[in-house]
Amino acid sequence: MVILPNSKKENKKMDNKKLLELKSNTKILKAMSHPTRLFILEELSKCEKCVCELTEMIGVDISTISKHLYVLKNAGLVENEKRGLTVYYKLKSISVLNLIDFIRKVIKNNTE
Amino acid sequence: MVILPNSKKENKKMDNKKLLELKSNTKILKAMSHPTRLFILEELSKCEKCVCELTEMIGVDISTISKHLYVLKNAGLVENEKRGLTVYYKLKSISVLNLIDFIRKVIKNNTE
DNA sequence: GCAATACTTGGTTATTTTGCCAAATAGTAA
């Protein structure tokens, strides 16, 4: 085996920069990786909805839904707007919509 | 609203069938949602590799890598083949490769 | 058979995630 001059001979741990990049990339995937959040994304791909409506559809505590929405927002997948008492959420970009569609197709392919 | 004989009148909880469908759909996303597993998928998109090689590249315990590979296999993303002592892993289908590419693009778009 | 190698599995502990309740915040309206 060739020993390259500039590489540590027995460097086992992954490069820290690479690790950080991977972590940031998984953020968006992680955000989508919960049944409730995937459902929310699917619903928001149809039209914007308030926390109340989503809570009603899903049937868990409103605080739980609020926290799920925070995760989605934090991952850059959705955005919100307050009108009066109500906070409306919608998908942030078209690429998120495409991703959902794409994943649906892959899943369909994989389970057939 | 019609009250079906077998349903509770104010059943807020989401339909169980829908929930199961969502859970199965998040399985593939969940499997991709870990830095190490995303890295493995990226590497396998280049060429098949054995557990040993992946362990060497990532630098954690081989049992940890083995368990990550199990998660990916269980989600239908990779498959393996034993040749001699060595177990080789590769992506299961071309659609998984496409998915990885697609996600990479979406992530790139979203972080710019 | 025995030893060596490549991997998987079981067990334990630490960390993260989830979901509920209660309390806090913000906007509306009397």
Next chain:
DNA sequence: TTACTATTTGGCAAAATAACCAAGTATTGC
């Protein structure tokens, strides 16, 4: 002001996930 509604936040307990080590399995070669 007070009351009311929609949502968020804090805190806590339960569940899920991840990493390590040690032990087990399978294959090869002696």
